[in-house]
Amino acid sequence: MRKLILADLAALAVTLSGPVVAADLPLKAETPFVARFTWSGCYLGGHLGGAFAHKDITDPAQLVQDSFLGAGSTVGVTTASLAPDGVVIGGQIGCNYQFAPAWVVGIEGAASGSTMKGSTNVALPLGNPDTALVQAKTDFLTSVTARFGYVALDNVLLFARGGVAMAADRYDVTGSFTGTPFGFEGLENRFGWIVGGGLEWAFSPHWSASIEYDYYQFGNRTITMSDPTNVFLGSVDVRQNIQIIKAGLNFHVGANGW
Amino acid sequence: MRGGCGRFNRPFGACRLIAASICFAVLVGCFTIGFAPSANALPSFARQTGQPCGACHTDFPALTPYGRRFKLLGYTAGGGEFRTTPFSSNTGAAARAELDKLRGYAKTMDTPASSGEREYVPPVSMMAIVGYTHTQAPTVAPPTDPYMANDNVVLSPFSGFWGGAITNNIGAFAQVTYSAPDPLSALSGTPADQFKHTWSWDNADVRFAQTASIGALDLVYGITANNNPTVQDLWNTTPAWSFPYAVSSLAGTPAASTMIEGAFAARVGGVGAYTMINDLLYLELTAYRTLAFNQQNSLGMNPFDGPGLFGGTAPYWRVALEPHWGRHSLMVGTFGMYLDVHPWLDPSFVTGTTAALPQSDKFTDVGFDTQYQYQGDNYWLTLRGSYIREFQRLDASFGDFAAANPTNLLNSMKLQASFAYGSDNRIVFTGQYFDIWGSSDANLYGVDISTGNALTPNSNGWTAEIAYIPFGASKAIGWPWFNARIGLQYTCYNQFNGTSVGAHDNNTLFLHLWVAM
Numbered sequence: 001m002r003k004l005i006l007a008d009l010a011a012l013a014v015t016l017s018g019p020v021v022a023a024d025l026p027l028k029a030e031t032p033f034v035a036r037f038t039w040s041g042c043y044l045g046g047h048l049g050g051a052f053a054h055k056d057i058t059d060p061a062q063l064v065q066d067s068f069l070g071a072g073s074t075v076g077v078t079t080a081s082l083a084p085d086g087v088v089i090g091g092q093i094g095c096n097y098q099f100a101p102a103w104v105v106g107i108e109g110a111a112s113g114s115t116m117k118g119s120t121n122v123a124l125p126l127g128n129p130d131t132a133l134v135q136a137k138t139d140f141l142t143s144v145t146a147r148f149g150y151v152a153l154d155n156v157l158l159f160a161r162g163g164v165a166m167a168a169d170r171y172d173v174t175g176s177f178t179g180t181p182f183g184f185e186g187l188e189n190r191f192g193w194i195v196g197g198g199l200e201w202a203f204s205p206h207w208s209a210s211i212e213y214d215y216y217q218f219g220n221r222t223i224t225m226s227d228p229t230n231v232f233l234g235s236v237d238v239r240q241n242i243q244i245i246k247a248g249l250n251f252h253v254g255a256n257g258w
Numbered sequence: 259m260r261g262g263c264g265r266f267n268r269p270f271g272a273c274r275l276i277a278a279s280i281c282f283a284v285l286v287g288c289f290t291i292g293f294a295p296s297a298n299a300l301p302s303f304a305r306q307t308g309q310p311c312g313a314c315h316t317d318f319p320a321l322t323p324y325g326r327r328f329k330l331l332g333y334t335a336g337g338g339e340f341r342t343t344p345f346s347s348n349t350g351a352a353a354r355a356e357l358d359k360l361r362g363y364a365k366t367m368d369t370p371a372s373s374g375e376r377e378y379v380p381p382v383s384m385m386a387i388v389g390y391t392h393t394q395a396p397t398v399a400p401p402t403d404p405y406m407a408n409d410n411v412v413l414s415p416f417s418g419f420w421g422g423a424i425t426n427n428i429g430a431f432a433q434v435t436y437s438a439p440d441p442l443s444a445l446s447g448t449p450a451d452q453f454k455h456t457w458s459w460d461n462a463d464v465r466f467a468q469t470a471s472i473g474a475l476d477l478v479y480g481i482t483a484n485n486n487p488t489v490q491d492l493w494n495t496t497p498a499w500s501f502p503y504a505v506s507s508l509a510g511t512p513a514a515s516t517m518i519e520g521a522f523a524a525r526v527g528g529v530g531a532y533t534m535i536n537d538l539l540y541l542e543l544t545a546y547r548t549l550a551f552n553q554q555n556s557l558g559m560n561p562f563d564g565p566g567l568f569g570g571t572a573p574y575w576r577v578a579l580e581p582h583w584g585r586h587s588l589m590v591g592t593f594g595m596y597l598d599v600h601p602w603l604d605p606s607f608v609t610g611t612t613a614a615l616p617q618s619d620k621f622t623d624v625g626f627d628t629q630y631q632y633q634g635d636n637y638w639l640t641l642r643g644s645y646i647r648e649f650q651r652l653d654a655s656f657g658d659f660a661a662a663n664p665t666n667l668l669n670s671m672k673l674q675a676s677f678a679y680g681s682d683n684r685i686v687f688t689g690q691y692f693d694i695w696g697s698s699d700a701n702l703y704g705v706d707i708s709t710g711n712a713l714t715p716n717s718n719g720w721t722a723e724i725a726y727i728p729f730g731a732s733k734a735i736g737w738p739w740f741n742a743r744i745g746l747q748y749t750c751y752n753q754f755n756g757t758s759v760g761a762h763d764n765n766t767l768f769l770h771l772w773v774a775m
Contacts, residue, residue, distance in 0.1 A: 040474075042539050044579050044590045091626075093579050093590060095539060109577060109592060111626060140647065142624065168649065168667075187665035187697070189622050189649040228662040228700060228712065253581040254538050 037155050037202045039104045041254030042095040047212075049246025051116050053084045053138060056239045060134045060173045063184060063225055065126045067232040068177050073126060080134045084118030088141065088244055095254070096147070104149035104157060111142040116242070124177060132175040132182075138242065140168035141216070143194050155202040165194040165216050167242065171223055184225040184232065190240075192218035200250070208250045216242040300421040300431075301739050301774055302381035303328070307335055310729065311741050316631075316638040316678040317686045317725060318743050318772065319499055323587050323631070326492040330478055330534055332467030333422055333429030381422025388413045389770035391506040395763035398508055399443040410508050414438040417460060427468055433460035437507075448606035450562045458558025459524055461489045461498065479533040486523040487546060487574050490530070493589055495627035495644045496576075498523070501674055501690055502721055502747060509766035512694050513755050514703070514715030516648040516670050517565070518574075518595050518623040522546070525554055525564045528574065540591070542576040551612040562605045567614045569598035578627075587631040594624040601654050617654035623647070638678040646670045648696075661702050668696035668715060686725040693718040703756050713756035723747040743772040 061078040090112030098104045119135040145163030152158050166189055173184040198212030220239040226232065304311055307328065311318075314325030321329070328335050389412060396407035405412070416436040423429045436457050445451050467480035488496035497519040505511065515521065530544025548554075548568040554561040578591030599621065600614035627644040648668040655661035674690040700712035725745040747768040754761035 042579055044581075091590070093577065093592070111592070111624075168647070185663070187649065187667060224664045226656075226662075226664050233664070251581075253579070254536055 037205065039096045039098040039106075039149070039151065039157060039202075041252055042093070043208070043250040043252045044091065044093045045208075045248055045250030046089070046091045047110070047112070047210075047246045047248035048087070048089050049212075049244050051086055051088045051114055051138075051141075051242055051244045053082075053116055053118070053136075053240060053242040055082045055084065055118070055136050056080075057082065057134055057136065057171070058237045058239075060122050060132055060236055061124055063173060063234040063236055064124055064132050064175070064177055064182060067182070067184075067227070067230070067234055068180070069126060078122055080120050080122050082118040082120055082134065082136050084116040084136050084138060086115035086117060086138075088112040088114045088116075088246060090141075092248065092250070094147065096149075098151070102151040104147070104151065104159070106147040106149070107145070108147055108161065109142075109144050112140070114138050114141055124175070127177045130175060130177050132173050132177075135172040135174070136238075137170045138167050139170065140166075141242070141244075142166050143214075143216075145194060145196075149200075152199075157200040157202075157208075158197075159200060160195070160197040161214075162195040163193070164191060165218075166191050167216065167218055167240075169223075169238070169240075171225065171236065171238070173225065173236075180230070182227050182230055182232070184227045184234070186223040186225040186236070188221065188223050190218045190221055192216055196244075200248075202252070206252050208252060210248040210250065212244075212246055212248065214244045214246070216244070218242070300381075300383040300385075300419055301741060302383045302419065302421040303333070304741075305379060305739075306333075306381055306422045311727075312681055312684065312729075316640060317503070317676060317688070318727070318741075318774075319503055320494045320501075320640065320676065321492065321499075322633070322638070323582060329465075329492055330467065330480075330532075330540075331429075331469075332427060332465035332480055333431060334425075334427060334467060336423070381420060383419040383421055383774055385415075385417045385419065385772070385774045386413060387415060387504050387770055387772045389504070389506055389768055391508045392767040393509050393763070394765040395760075397510045397764060398441050401442040403442045404439075405441050405508065412438060412508070414507070415460075428464070428466050430462070430464040432462040432464070434458070435460040441508075446606065448608060449610070450560075450605060450607040453555055453560040453562060453607075455555075455558040455560065459485070461486055461524070463490050465490070474536075476536050477533055478537075479531070481529065481531055482542075482544065483527070483529045484544075485525075485527055486520070487518055487526070487528065487544070487572075487595055488593065489523075490532075490542070490544070491576065491593070492540065493578065493591070493627065493629050493642075495589075495591075495629050495642045495672075496593055496625070497646075500644070500672065501642075501676070501688060502723060502749075504745060504747075504768075504770050504772060506766060506768045506770075509749070509768065510754070510764040512715070512717035514668060514694055514696065514717070516623050516646045516668055517597050517599070517621045518593075518625065518646060518648075519670060521565050522548065522597075524557065524559050525549055525561070526568075526572070530574065532576075537582075538580060540576065540578040540580065542574075544574045544576075546572045546574060546595075561612070562602060562607065565619075566599045566601040569600055569618045572597045585633040587629075589627070589629040591628070592624070592626050594622070597621040597623070599654075601658065601660065615654045615658060617657055619654045620651040622649045636680060638676075640674075640676040640678075642672070642674040642676070644670075644672050655702075659701060662700045662712065663697060666697040666699055666702070668694070670694050682729060684727040686723075686727065688721075688723045688725070690721045691718075692721065698756075706757060708759075716753050716756050717751060717761075718753050719749060719751035719761075721747065721749045740773070740775045742774070745770050745772065 058079040059077050062074040065074045092110035094108030096104050096106035116138040121131045124130040143165040145161040147159050147161040149157045149159035169188050171186040194216045196214030200208050200210035202208040218240045222235050225234050391410050398407050418434045420432045463484040465482050470477045482490040484490045489498040526546040526548050528544045528546035532542035534540045551561045574595045576593040580589040598618050600618045603613045604611050625646040630641045632639045650666040652661040656664045671693045676688040678686040695716045698712040698714045703713040727743050729741050749766045751761040751764050754764050
C-alpha cells in the first residue's frame with residue numbers, strides 16, 4: 001500500500017512539473033562530474049579513526065616473581081587480557097588502475113600514529129597482597145596492501161584490501177614486590193597481516209573521501225622485558241589483534257587532467 | 259614555467275660589499291680542520307648542461323625540480339658548450355635534452371652542436387669550505403692542539419669530484435675529501451687511533467639511466483651504485499643531503515642519530531634500481547653491504563668510527579609521490595632501511611683484532627618526508643619536513659653491556675623553511691627546528707649526575723642560516739668554472755644529549771665561505 005502511494009506521488013509530481021521547454025535548457029549541458037572521473041592514477045591523503053585492540057599477555061606474574069625469587073618459583077599461569085583503544089591519525093599513498101571498465105586494482109602504503117593504550121592489574125601471589133600494573137601501548141601502525149575495487153556508481157568505489165602490517169608496541173610491568181620497586185619495559189616492532197574494506201567517494205575531479213574498516217592480526221610473539229634498575233631480564237608472550245574504523249581524505253593525481 | 263635562471267634586479271647589491279668583507283675576513287685566517295662532508299653545486303655540471311647553478315639549486319645543494327630530473331637522468335643531460343661525454347653520440351644527448359624541454363624544467367636548453375665540434379673537458383671539480391666557529395662555551399677539550407679551545411678558523415673539507423656524464427646513459431658523482439685531523443683530545447689514546455685518516459673517499463653515486471614508454475606509462479628508470487644510503491635521493495629531506503649543508507666539526511653536535519643518518523656513509527656499497535613513473539611516482543629499492551675492515555681502511559675511513567659490520571644485506575626502500583602544478587611542487591614520501599649490525603669486538607684495537615661480535619643488533623629505520631616548493635618570479639620558497647623512527651633490538655650491545663636495555667627507540671624530526679630571494683646575488687634564509695628523542699639508557703647515554711637517572715638521547719633546538727650566493731641564475735663572471743656561497747649559521751640547543759643543563763653551552767655560530775671550481 002505504501003509503495004502504491006509513493007508511486008502515485010511520483011506520477012503526480014511528473015504531471016505537475018509540465019513538459020520541459022527549450023528555454024529551460026542550458027545552452028550546453030555540463031558534462032556531469034561522475035562521467036569524468038577515473039580511478040586510474042595515484043593519490044595521497046590522510047585519515048583519522050578509532051582503534052580497538054585485544055591483547056593477551058602471558059605471564060606477567062611469573063616475570064616478576066621469578067625475577068625476584070628465581071626461575072620456577074611461580075606455579076600456574078596468569079594471562080592478563082587488555083583492551084587498549086585510542087585514536088589513529090596518519091596518511092596514505094597509493095596508486096590505482098581501472099580496467100574492464102569498472103574494476104580497480106591498486107597498491108597502498110599507509111602509516112598511522114596511535115594513542116592506543118590499556119592497562120590492568122595482576123596479582124602477585126608470592127608477594128601477597130602485591131600487584132603488578134600491566135600496561136600496553138601501540139603508538140605506530142603501518143601497512144602495505146593490495147587493493148581491489150569495483151566502481152559501483154560512477155564515483156563510488158567499493159574496495160577490499162589486504163597485505164602486510166607492522167605495529168610498534170610498548171609494554172610496561174610496574175609495581176613493588178615485597179617492598180622493592182620494579183619496572184619492566186619491553187619494546188617491539190611486530191609484523192602481521194591486515195584485511196579490510198570500505199567505500200571511497202570521489203566528490204570532485206581530484207578529491208575523494210573514504211570510510212574503511214581494517215582488521216590486523218599479529219599472532220603470538222615473545223617479548224623481551226628488562227628492568228635496568230634491578231638488572232632483571234625476562235619475557236612475556238603477547239597475542240594481539242587490532243580493529244580500526246577510519247575516515248580518509250585523498251587527493252588524486254595522475255588522472256583526470258593531470 | 260620559469261626556470262629560476264633569468265637575470266633580475268639586484269635589490270641586495272649592498273650585500274655584495276658585506277659579503278666580500280666577510281669573505282676577506284674569513285680568508286685572512288684560513289687554516290685547517292674538519293667539517294662534516296658536505297655537498298655540491300658543481301661547476302662541472304654547469305659546463306655539461308649549459309645551465310647556471312640556479313637552474314638546479316635553490317641553495318647549495320638544495321635541488322630545484324630541474325635539478326632533481328638531472329640527477330634522476332643519471333647526471334647525463336647535456337646542452338652545454340662542452341661535449342657531454344668522451345664517447346657520446348649526439349642522438350642520446352639531444353633526446354634527453356628534448357625530454358627536459360618538454361617537461362619544462364629548464365628555461366633554456368641550447369640545441370647541442372654536433373659532438374665532434376665541441377671540446378671535451380673532463381667533468382672534474384674541486385670544493386673547499388673555510389669557516390669560523392664560535393661556541394657559547396669552549397667545546398674543544400684540552401689538549402686542544404692544533405686548535406684553540408674556541409674561536410677557530412679552519413679550512414675543511416677540501417674535496418675533488420668527478421661530476422657528470424661518462425657515457426650517454428651513465429653518469430657519476432664521486433667525491434674524494436681531505437678532512438683536517440681531530441684535536442688531540444679527540445684521540446682515544448688506544449691503538450685504534452692508527453686508523454684515523456685525513457684523506458678518504460666521500461659520497462659516490464654512479465648511475466645508469468634510461469627512458470621508456472610502456473602504454474600509458476612514461477618511465478625514467480635506472481640503476482644506482484652508491485656508498486651512502488640516501489645519497490642517491492632526489493629530495494633534500496633525506497639525511498645525506500639535508501640541512502644544514504655545512505657544519506663545523508669543532509662544535510658539539512648531538513651524540514645520538516639514527517643509523518640511516520650517516521652512520522654507514524662511505525662504509526657500505528650498494529646497488530639498486532629506481533624508476534620515476536609518469537613524472538609523478540618515484541620508486542627505489544637498493545641493497546647495501548658493508549665494506550670489510552681493510553677495504554674501509556684503504557679508502558680512508560676509520561672502521562672503528564663506524565658501528566660495525568652488516569651480517570648480511572641491508573635493504574633500503576624509497577617511495578615518493580611528487581605532484582606538480584604550475585609553479586608548485588609537492589612531495590610526500592617514505593623511506594627506510596633494515597640493518598643487521600655486528601658491533602666491533604674490540605674498538606680500541608688493544609687486542610689487535612678486527613673481528614666483530616657474533617651477535618648482532620637489529621635496526622629498523624622508517625622515515626616519512628614531505629616537501630613543498632614554489633617558484634616565484636624572483637624567489638624560491640621551500641618547506642620541508644622529515645621524521646625517522648628507529649627501532650633498535652640490541653641483542654649484541656645488551657649482551658656486551660654497551661646498552662642497558664635489550665630494545666630502544668630513537669626518533670629524529672626536522673621541520674624546515676627556506677626562502678631563496680633573488681637570482682644573482684641570491685640571499686637564502688633558512689630556519690630549521692630539530693628534535694631527537696628516544697628511550698633512556700644508562701649504558702648508551704650515561705647517567706644524570708644530579709638525579710642518578712639514566713639519560714635519554716634527547717636533543718632539540720633551532721638552526722638559522724643566512725647565505726649569500728653571488729652567482730645563481732646568470733652565466734656571470736666565472737661561469738661555468740667557479741661558484742661560491744657565504745653562510746652565517748647559528749644553532750641553538752634547548753636540550754643537548756638528554757639534559758637541558760648546559761645545553762646552551764653548545765650554541766654555535768658558524769661563519770663559512772664555500773667555494774667550488
